[in-house]
Amino acid sequence: MTEAKPAPAAAPARGKMKVELSDHFKTYKDVWVFIELERGQVHPVSWELLGEGRKLANKLGVELAGVVMGAPGDSADAAVAGAYEYGADLVYTIQDPLLADYRNEPFARGMTDLVNTYKPEILLLGATTLGRDLAGTVATTLKTGLTADCTEMAIDDDRSMGATRPTFGGSLLCTIYTLNVRPQMATIRPRVMSMPDREAGRTGRLVVHSLGMQEDSIVTKILNYIPDASKEDAHLAYADVVVAGGMGLGKPENFKLVKELASVLGAEYGGSRPLVQKGWIESARQIGQTGKTIRPRLYIAAGISGAIQHRVGVEGADMILAINTDPNAPIFDFAHQGIVGDALTVLPALTETFRRHLAQKRAAE
Amino acid sequence: MHIVVCIKQVPDSAQIRVHPVTNTIMRQGVPTIINPYDLFSLEEALRLRDKFGGKVTVLTMGPPMADTSLRKALSMGADAAVLLSDRCFAGSDTLATSYALASAIAKITETEPVGMVFCGKQTIDGDTAQVGPGIAKRLELNQLTYVERIDAVDETARKITVERRAEGGVQVLSTSLPCLITMLEGTNVVRRGTMEDMLRAARTEIPMWSAAKAGITDTALCGLKGSPTVVKKVFAPPPRKEKAKQIDVTGKTADDIAAATLNALFAADARLEETLFRQAGH
Ligand SMILES: Cc1cc2nc3c(=O)[nH]c(=O)nc-3n(C[C@H](O)[C@H](O)[C@H](O)COP(=O)(O)OP(=O)(O)OC[C@H]3O[C@@H](n4cnc5c(N)ncnc54)[C@H](O)[C@@H]3O)c2cc1C
Ligand SMILES: Nc1ncnc2c1ncn2[C@@H]1O[C@H](COP(=O)(O)O)[C@@H](O)[C@H]1O
Numbered sequence: 001m002t003e004a005k006p007a008p009a010a011a012p013a014r015g016k017m018k019v020e021l022s023d024h025f026k027t028y029k030d031v032w033v034f035i036e037l038e039r040g041q042v043h044p045v046s047w048e049l050l051g052e053g054r055k056l057a058n059k060l061g062v063e064l065a066g067v068v069m070g071a072p073g074d075s076a077d078a079a080v081a082g083a084y085e086y087g088a089d090l091v092y093t094i095q096d097p098l099l100a101d102y103r104n105e106p107f108a109r110g111m112t113d114l115v116n117t118y119k120p121e122i123l124l125l126g127a128t129t130l131g132r133d134l135a136g137t138v139a140t141t142l143k144t145g146l147t148a149d150c151t152e153m154a155i156d157d158d159r160s161m162g163a164t165r166p167t168f169g170g171s172l173l174c175t176i177y178t179l180n181v182r183p184q185m186a187t188i189r190p191r192v193m194s195m196p197d198r199e200a201g202r203t204g205r206l207v208v209h210s211l212g213m214q215e216d217s218i219v220t221k222i223l224n225y226i227p228d229a230s231k232e233d234a235h236l237a238y239a240d241v242v243v244a245g246g247m248g249l250g251k252p253e254n255f256k257l258v259k260e261l262a263s264v265l266g267a268e269y270g271g272s273r274p275l276v277q278k279g280w281i282e283s284a285r286q287i288g289q290t291g292k293t294i295r296p297r298l299y300i301a302a303g304i305s306g307a308i309q310h311r312v313g314v315e316g317a318d319m320i321l322a323i324n325t326d327p328n329a330p331i332f333d334f335a336h337q338g339i340v341g342d343a344l345t346v347l348p349a350l351t352e353t354f355r356r357h358l359a360q361k362r363a364a365e
Numbered sequence: 366m367h368i369v370v371c372i373k374q375v376p377d378s379a380q381i382r383v384h385p386v387t388n389t390i391m392r393q394g395v396p397t398i399i400n401p402y403d404l405f406s407l408e409e410a411l412r413l414r415d416k417f418g419g420k421v422t423v424l425t426m427g428p429p430m431a432d433t434s435l436r437k438a439l440s441m442g443a444d445a446a447v448l449l450s451d452r453c454f455a456g457s458d459t460l461a462t463s464y465a466l467a468s469a470i471a472k473i474t475e476t477e478p479v480g481m482v483f484c485g486k487q488t489i490d491g492d493t494a495q496v497g498p499g500i501a502k503r504l505e506l507n508q509l510t511y512v513e514r515i516d517a518v519d520e521t522a523r524k525i526t527v528e529r530r531a532e533g534g535v536q537v538l539s540t541s542l543p544c545l546i547t548m549l550e551g552t553n554v555v556r557r558g559t560m561e562d563m564l565r566a567a568r569t570e571i572p573m574w575s576a577a578k579a580g581i582t583d584t585a586l587c588g589l590k591g592s593p594t595v596v597k598k599v600f601a602p603p604p605r606k607e608k609a610k611q612i613d614v615t616g617k618t619a620d621d622i623a624a625a626t627l628n629a630l631f632a633a634d635a636r637l638e639e640t641l642f643r644q645a646g647h
Contacts, residue, residue: 102536132498136498145594147594174598220540222537240644265644297634334605337609338609349618358641362642
């Protein structure tokens with residue numbers, strides 16, 4: 001239970017403000033993205049991170065690699081192919097039946113081995129339940145820095161990565177650097193980065209690595225997996241159109257006005273945090289820093305003030321329409337279109353007008 | 366069984382204000398609370414103790430005044446508390462924090478073996494969700510994060526079965542003790558504590574451990590020195606250059622406003638109409 005001291009090579013003087021990499025860490029290069037493959041599906045955040053990783057790799061003049069871990073088979077092959085198509089130059093893969101479902105031990109072991117063998121300077125993971133569970137273990141094993149839930153990354157002139165994230169309950173942003181140790185690790189939430197274009201047929205190099213573990217040596221066993229009845233989460237984060245309500249709706253019954261507009265638009269609906277706290281909507285529908293980050297084509301916010309914690313979750317929307325009685329509400333500082341008015345009358349009018357417009361368009365087809 | 370629960374004292378972020386000119390945090394008068402996520406873990410630990418017997422020790426690393434949070438946890442029913450406090454811990458990032466806490470837990474284990482460690486899912490100030498996994502790795506505890514339910518604990522066989530939230534579903538996992546658990550929020554209802562607990566909490570002497578007392582010999586692994594990450598810049602989010610284009614509402618009916626809104630939306634983004642049409646399933 002005691003702390004093993006890291007080998008001398010891995011323990012350069014820390015805490016200096018200047019990045020002085022030891023010769024050991026200077027050999028670390030390339031940008032890696034962990035491709036999250038769970039139950040046959042790649043989490044879309046992995047593709048989003050390849051898009052971001054591409055920019056970092058270009059700036060550094062290095063290669064972009066995907067890391068695919070899973071059971072051998074079609075879905076692992078598809079994940080490898082997908083990684084190339086979304087921009088990876090090469091893929092490191094460990095395929096072993098022990099990796100069929102996510103467990104911390106074998107995944108952390110595999111990832112740590114890959115890093116120690118092939119030495120990336122940057123390693124990005126999605127800030128999902130899986131990604132966070134894995135990243136904490138890997139960073140601690142490697143004794144390196146990990147910046148969680150980043151919203152922006154940049155490369156400085158000295159090649160170090162500045163990772164920006166909300167701090168102090170979201171009221172401020174801060175930029176964090178990992179000094180003297182490599183890789184520089186970061187997690188990023190789904191939908192914070194935009195989805196890159198997929199280049200069909202694009203391929204790259206494959207590096208196959210083995211896990212070298214036996215089932216007997218893995219303490220944790222998976223007894224069962226119970227899929228969620230509804231796929232709430234995925235729908236809201238990845239919806240093209242989202243309608244949301246806030247405290248300005250006044251009382252829980254009025255939330256149906258949001259649902260009605262959403263239904264006419266074929267949209268998902270959500271709300272600000274106080275609505276979840278008051279039990280008007282379920283927590284999977286909270287939008288913002290501590291809820292879902294969304295990137296829809298159209299976001300309609302009714303009776304939401306636009307606090308910074310809400311704003312960071314919706315800024316990626318192409319078009320934000322805000323309805324608020326207060327012309328000075330902060331939401332008008334970042335919305336694209338604004339209506340100064342009562343959501344209780346504007347929402348039903350919008351619902352009716354959209355319904356009519358879409359019906360006319362359908363008739364004209 | 367002896368259970369350690371790591372709790373953190375945090376500023377009540379709902380009440381944090383940022384100075385509009387200097388962009389610095391105005392800390393004065395901001396009350397501190399136990400990190401809300403930690404309470405679900407504390408409650409779960411107390412329930413296990415009530416069911417199986419044993420002891421719950423709450424542990425925090427922080428300034429001397431963090432003892433108020435420990436006392437609060439005692440008043441909710443925890444049996445003992447340890448405050449880990451030393452100047453050398455200042456400026457710890459997650460790696461250094463998990464080192465200090467893991468060292469203290471190892472020290473506690475020397476006299477009273479620890480069967481389970483609980484952490485919160487994440488903090489509301491650090492908000493990284495990394496300290497728990499960090500402690501688990503350092504102490505080689507089996508790691509169970511985002512737990513929704515503890516299904517069974519078998520103390521003799523040293524086995525535990527839990528339901529863990531994953532993307533799109535729940536994993537039912539079994540593992541061996543000792544383990545580290547982080548509970549998902551909302552999974553239980555946090556108790557208030559009895560009058561007796563409150564009286565006991567007020568009387569309890571809370572030991573304050575320095576780094577040395579926690580068995581830490583290499584302070585280079587603590588605080589700023591032991592933290593590979595540094596915060597170089599803190600700033601307010603930049604405002605968007607343009608404010609929202611306002612739909613003219615003066616003297617208009619709701620229907621007129623709605624019609625004008627559709628026009629404005631489609632004029633600003635020509636492809637939006639097509640998206641909506643497709644979206645609405647026509
Ligand atoms: C650590 C932390 C994390 C947080 N995370 C989140 C998060 O993830 N998501 C989130 O949303 N919040 C989050 N918050 C809360 C956030 O700070 C705000 O308190 C919250 O977003 C406010 O919700 P609201 O806009 O619905 O309510 P209010 O701030 O009460 O605003 C209501 C708005 O409605 C307007 N209004 C009133 N009547 C009408 C009417 N009839 N028609 C139209 N408009 C009307 C008012 O002018 C006002 O602007 C977080 C806070 C903290 C401290
Ligand atoms: N200073 C601390 N003292 C005690 N526990 C802590 C401390 N920092 C973090 N933790 C624990 O680690 C969990 C995750 O914290 P974080 O990684 O900061 O989100 C918290 O919910 C606490 O249980």
